[in-house]
Every structure is written in C-alpha cells, then in structure tokens.
Amino acid sequence: MKKQVRIGLVGYQFMGKAHSHAYRSLPFFFDTEVEPVLAAICGRNETAVKEAANQMGFESYETDWRSLIERDDIDVIDIVTPNNTHAEIAIAAAKAGKHVLTEKPLAMSVEEAEEMHDAVVSNQVIHMICHNYRFVPALTYAKKLIEEGKLGQIYHFRANYLQDFIMSPEFPLIWRLKKDVAGSGALGDLAAHSIDLAHYLVDDLTEIQALTKTFIKERPVGEMSGGLSATRAGEERGSVTVDDAVAIIGTFANGAMATFEATRFAGGNRNRNQIEINGEYGSIRWNMEDMNKLELYLAADAEGMQGFRTIDVTEESHPYMDAYWAAGHMIGYEHTFIHLIHEFMQGIATGKQPEPNFFDGLKNQAVLAAVEQAAETGQRQVVELPEIKTKSSK
Known part of the structure; x- marks a missing residue:
C-alpha cells in the first residue's frame, strides 16, 4: 500500500478547485510513489468552506489556517489565498515541518520571498510555486x-x-x-x-x-x-x-x-x-x-x-x-496542474527538490521588483538576482 500524503488546502475558490481536481485526478493517470489524500480545506467563511469540502471531496475543514498547520495529520500545506497571505502561511507551515505549495507570485516583496525561501530550506521541506504553464x-x-x-x-x-x-x-x-x-x-x-x-x-x-x-x-x-x-x-x-x-x-x-x-x-x-x-x-x-x-x-x-x-x-x-x-486526443488547462502535482508528490516521495520551487519564485520576485522600479523611475534597472543557497531541501 502506498504511503499517504495528507493535503491541507488553504483557500477554495478558482485555484482551490484547480488544485483539488489535480490531487484527485493524479492517481487516475500517474503511478506516483505516494498517494495524495484530501484531508482538510480551510477558509474563513464556515458555510462556504463546508460546502467546498463536500463538493471537492475533503474529509474535513477548518476556519483558521493556524489550526490547519497545527494538525498532526497534515503533511502538505497548499496555499491558494490572496498574495498578501502567502508569506505568513508558508513560513509557519515550513516551521511546522509541512511541505509547501503556493500560488504565484510567491510574495509581496523580495524581502518576503527571501524569508519564505530561507524557511523552507532551513526546515528541509519540499516546496513548489505554482507556475503551471511549465507543465504544458x-x-x-x-x-x-x-x-x-x-x-x-x-x-x-x-x-x-x-x-x-x-x-x-x-x-x-x-x-x-x-x-x-x-x-x-x-x-x-x-x-x-x-x-x-x-x-x-x-x-x-x-x-x-x-x-x-x-x-x-x-x-x-x-x-x-x-x-x-x-x-x-x-x-x-x-x-x-x-x-x-x-x-x-x-x-x-x-x-x-x-x-x-x-x-x-x-x-x-x-x-x-x-x-x-x-x-x-x-x-x-x-x-x-x-495549448x-x-x-x-x-x-x-x-x-x-x-x-x-x-x-x-x-x-x-x-x-x-x-x-x-x-x-490527437487533447488534454486541457487542468492537466497542467496534474503534472505539477505529480512532480510535487514525487519530490516528497524521493526527497529530491522539484522545480519550479521557492528559489524560482524568489528570482521571479526580483524581476517583478525591478520592473516596478523601472516603471516608476523611467530608467533601466539591473535585476538583483539572489544567489543559489541550495536547490535541494531534503
């Protein structure tokens, strides 16, 4: 029997559906070394998150992401919430020893992105950022x-x-x-x-x-x-x-x-x-x-x-x-998420850090910051790319 990887999803709207569908569909198409299980979904509106849990097939729900992270039966924290919440949730999850997947952009600033990357590396958890178009x-x-x-x-x-x-x-x-x-x-x-x-x-x-x-x-x-x-x-x-x-x-x-x-x-x-x-x-x-x-x-x-x-x-x-x-029988947008989740699960199974990960998200954040600075000043900007500390987390 395959080892189960129990998913805790924070957020349940557009991207919540895309990620949930990918976890559920993965075993139909790919023989991964581990099996994702939809353990809990989290959202502030109890009525809405309870309905989402029933619709998407989650075993339970929470109304506070901190409670989700504290649970011993959660292995992965998947973050599909607005951008200003990514850093706090991801850092707390990494410190709790949870593997982390987050939607893009990684953070609100380069400084936040650096803190997130430091957290996942120092706590040796598997991490990815959801740039799903790589998987077309x-x-x-x-x-x-x-x-x-x-x-x-x-x-x-x-x-x-x-x-x-x-x-x-x-x-x-x-x-x-x-x-x-x-x-x-x-x-x-x-x-x-x-x-x-x-x-x-x-x-x-x-x-x-x-x-x-x-x-x-x-x-x-x-x-x-x-x-x-x-x-x-x-x-x-x-x-x-x-x-x-x-x-x-x-x-x-x-x-x-x-x-x-x-x-x-x-x-x-x-x-x-x-x-x-x-x-x-x-x-x-x-x-x-x-596509x-x-x-x-x-x-x-x-x-x-x-x-x-x-x-x-x-x-x-x-x-x-x-x-x-x-x-000649086509696949669609949702399959890009299945492919990403496949790489994520294989990373958890083998301990080999997949890409794109938080380091890739940090590089992306550095470019976004340079673009904003260039647009504000009207001048050419050098992109201050981070140095590679490590791209292997486990």
Whole structure:
C-alpha cells in the first residue's frame, strides 16, 4: 500500500478547485510513489468552506489556517489565498515541518520571498510555486528542443499575456485590483507567468526597462464570485491601486533579448498567453488558447519547404502524454496542474527538490521588483538576482 500524503488546502475558490481536481485526478493517470489524500480545506467563511469540502471531496475543514498547520495529520500545506497571505502561511507551515505549495507570485516583496525561501530550506521541506504553464506538454517539449540545440543560440524571447475580464468600468474593485493585497496587477498576475517561462526556457533576466498603465482608476467595491467573475457589494466606490497593463524589454544573461506585454484590457482575448523564441537555427511559437500545438521553424529545411510546421504534442513520446489518451486526443488547462502535482508528490516521495520551487519564485520576485522600479523611475534597472543557497531541501 502506498504511503499517504495528507493535503491541507488553504483557500477554495478558482485555484482551490484547480488544485483539488489535480490531487484527485493524479492517481487516475500517474503511478506516483505516494498517494495524495484530501484531508482538510480551510477558509474563513464556515458555510462556504463546508460546502467546498463536500463538493471537492475533503474529509474535513477548518476556519483558521493556524489550526490547519497545527494538525498532526497534515503533511502538505497548499496555499491558494490572496498574495498578501502567502508569506505568513508558508513560513509557519515550513516551521511546522509541512511541505509547501503556493500560488504565484510567491510574495509581496523580495524581502518576503527571501524569508519564505530561507524557511523552507532551513526546515528541509519540499516546496513548489505554482507556475503551471511549465507543465504544458508543448512547452516541456520546447524546453527539450532548446536544450538539444535545435534552435542554436537564442536571439529573442517575446511573450504576450492578454486578458480582457476587467475592461468594463463597472467591473468591481476586487482584491486583485488592490496593491496592499495583490502587490501588483497585470504584472504579478500575468507577466509573472511569462517571466517564469523566460527563465525556464532561455536564461535568467539581468536588465530590464518597463512601462505600466492604469486605465480605470476607480471602480465599485466588490468581491470575487468564482472564476474571474465578481459581484458588487453596494454603491461604494474605491481606487484601483495596481497596474492594468505592463510592457517590458530586457536582456538575458546569455545575451538574448526579451520583450513582454501583459494586460487585462485586450478585448476579445480571454486567456491569450503566447510566446515566441527565435534562435540561429530556428524558432518556436506557442499559444495557450491552442495549448496542444507547438509551432516549429527550422532553417535547415529544404528551400521551398521552409516555414512554421505545427506539431500536435499528443504523441506518447511527448512529455507526460503517455499517461493519457491516444494521439490527437487533447488534454486541457487542468492537466497542467496534474503534472505539477505529480512532480510535487514525487519530490516528497524521493526527497529530491522539484522545480519550479521557492528559489524560482524568489528570482521571479526580483524581476517583478525591478520592473516596478523601472516603471516608476523611467530608467533601466539591473535585476538583483539572489544567489543559489541550495536547490535541494531534503
């Protein structure tokens, strides 16, 4: 019988559903060395969290995350709460000897992120940050092609992450639009994913310049109501204190150039997360809205046959795909979380620290801080990347 890893989830809305689904679905597709068990879910609203526990299949619930961490029957603390709570919960969990998974961005500042990283390393717990797009099979395969030298020297990385869900001036002032809760807007919500993919696929970012913009500065007060929907709380209005859009240009340690754009004001784009990488021997293109496809151009192709080819990344030879269906039978957004949870569980089973982890989150946080500084001053900023203390925690 497999050893059980008992999960304590803090939060239960959009990401709570995604993470819960991944834990439940993992054994259907992957033969992991340990078995995740949904032991307890936590939220402040007892009625809502009790309903979530029943719906998502948790054995119990708590209304205080401190009580959850104190429980002896909890092995993992999974944090899907607003950004300003990540540090306190993660540090307490690590000190209690719990393995930790948290949503991105890791923290509200570089200083908080450093404290979180120090806590998980010093307490020798397994830790991950939920940059789930690394686990899209098409992008994992792109990583393999790049490492094999198929693109040669990388010249450009460009990323656009475009959404439109807050374009209406009457869309409520939710926590994602408040700096004291979210830290930043499109920067931390969307561009953080693109920055992580840049680090994953190309190299560390070293210098950046940036511009941010807030288009609608006042909104009716409201709350999230599931997914990316929200409801008004009354007639009161409040100030938007984060960016609505950000544009970044930068340089990688290997000399390649980077351009990023992230906005929640790109009408008609529900979740257009796309990248293009250009190298001396070829190029790669990918778009989340058609996530199973990878476009590949190779300069060595015969004259008259050159151009982007579309690879259907569903063959058994592609990353993770031998766990699913026959070739051509697509997987979706939720499977990226299953793949991440698979790596997390294997890390707990073997004691080998998976990636992306809190060190990757700390590097990402350093870039976010540099972007904010560059946008505020209008000057180029050097990214003060942290030194590697250790990437192995157990």
